[in-house]
Amino acid sequence: MPDLDTFYRNYIRCLNHQSWTELGQFVSEDVEYNGLRVGLDGYRHMLERDFQQILDLQFVIRLLVTDSQTIAARLAFDCSPTGVFQGVAVDGRRLHFCENVFYEVSSGRIAQVWSVIDKTAVEMQMA
Numbered sequence: 001m002p003d004l005d006t007f008y009r010n011y012i013r014c015l016n017h018q019s020w021t022e023l024g025q026f027v028s029e030d031v032e033y034n035g036l037r038v039g040l041d042g043y044r045h046m047l048e049r050d051f052q053q054i055l056d057l058q059f060v061i062r063l064l065v066t067d068s069q070t071i072a073a074r075l076a077f078d079c080s081p082t083g084v085f086q087g088v089a090v091d092g093r094r095l096h097f098c099e100n101v102f103y104e105v106s107s108g109r110i111a112q113v114w115s116v117i118d119k120t121a122v123e124m125q126m127a
Contacts, residue, residue, distance in 0.1 A: 033115070053082055053083065060076045101113065
């Protein structure tokens with residue numbers, strides 16, 4: 001397995017290209033997201049839904065720190081979600097916000113994901 005920095009950059013490339021058939025190379029069948037077991041299928045469906053609701057969605061790594069089995073990243077977004085995003089009616093307005101996300105890697109794949117999106121930044125842009 002490549003180092004976690006390379007692994008994560010390849011994972012983000014997979015997401016940005018919406019290469020859903022390759023997602024299992026990076027994400028465990030039993031993946032948990034924010035403490036809930038969603039499994040690979042649930043995780044993929046969540047990502048597919050995000051891309052359907054945010055047509056210009058792209059994950060941009062702003063900060064990346066790794067150790068032997070943990071990845072910490074700050075991801076930046078500059079996109080135009082439709083309808084309601086993070087509980088805020090955005091109606092297609094262009095938004096800039098970040099996500100802080102931590103991953104635990106086990107047996108060469110992402111097993112745990114903890115994600116927090118900066119909802120305050122979204123709300124401030126809508127005020």
